[in-house]
Amino acid sequence: MPDTPYEILGTDNLLRRIPLKPSHIFQGRITSACFKTKPGENGLSVDIEAIVNDITATYNKETHTLARLAAAIPMDLGFDCKHDPVEGNYAHALIMGDTNPIAKKLASVAQPIEPTTLLDL
Amino acid sequence: MVKNTLPARPVGKTTKAKQRQQITTRLLEFSGLEANWDGDGADAVTEETLELAKRVAFSLIDADVNIDFCVPMRNGGVQLEFKLGGDCEMEVQPNGDIFFLSYDDAANLLSKEKLSLEQIKKHAGYPL
Numbered sequence: 001m002p003d004t005p006y007e008i009l010g011t012d013n014l015l016r017r018i019p020l021k022p023s024h025i026f027q028g029r030i031t032s033a034c035f036k037t038k039p040g041e042n043g044l045s046v047d048i049e050a051i052v053n054d055i056t057a058t059y060n061k062e063t064h065t066l067a068r069l070a071a072a073i074p075m076d077l078g079f080d081c082k083h084d085p086v087e088g089n090y091a092h093a094l095i096m097g098d099t100n101p102i103a104k105k106l107a108s109v110a111q112p113i114e115p116t117t118l119l120d121l
Numbered sequence: 122m123v124k125n126t127l128p129a130r131p132v133g134k135t136t137k138a139k140q141r142q143q144i145t146t147r148l149l150e151f152s153g154l155e156a157n158w159d160g161d162g163a164d165a166v167t168e169e170t171l172e173l174a175k176r177v178a179f180s181l182i183d184a185d186v187n188i189d190f191c192v193p194m195r196n197g198g199v200q201l202e203f204k205l206g207g208d209c210e211m212e213v214q215p216n217g218d219i220f221f222l223s224y225d226d227a228a229n230l231l232s233k234e235k236l237s238l239e240q241i242k243k244h245a246g247y248p249l
Contacts, residue, residue: 038195104210
């Protein structure tokens, strides 16, 4: 595991887990609720697609699907995106801050994906 | 010959009773959720919050608002989604607060207001 944190650029894609039970997708659109932080959280958990090593370690397709959004979206809205490795997930990152004001915007641009469309490493 | 005396029902229109039933069924799904139900630290939704969410939803339905979607929130609240001109949301928070959010066509948040049940009816154009 590299010691230097990954610098997230606007050209990077971020992955957000979307619960399937209960469904959080209505008529093909993801609800903003998936992108709202809880009080006390310092950011919204995502994964950096470019450095995801084993998506099966952080994602269970029985209970979740994945959504992709460009890091440029929250960054252009003034929200830093920070690499935040955690135990068992080196690709973990945070969209820093209270994301409630931009949750709808994030949901509107996030695209549900199948894991087979992830970047080849 | 016996005439059909039943009133014509608009095609595709869901009755209020059916809408209430649908919301009630949907909210029941949330009562079984345990802490961390989303795998990302979400809080369970309490029965009190579910009951308040149902009252809010029924108030909207009574005011002819069609609720498109209903989801649990990560903080233990319930979110109702509907259209009043543009996209709108009603957040029923676990502490009992109710917030009305409205968005523009580009999904930018226009306003977030704290409301009471009585004010919900007024916002939806329903006379008190």
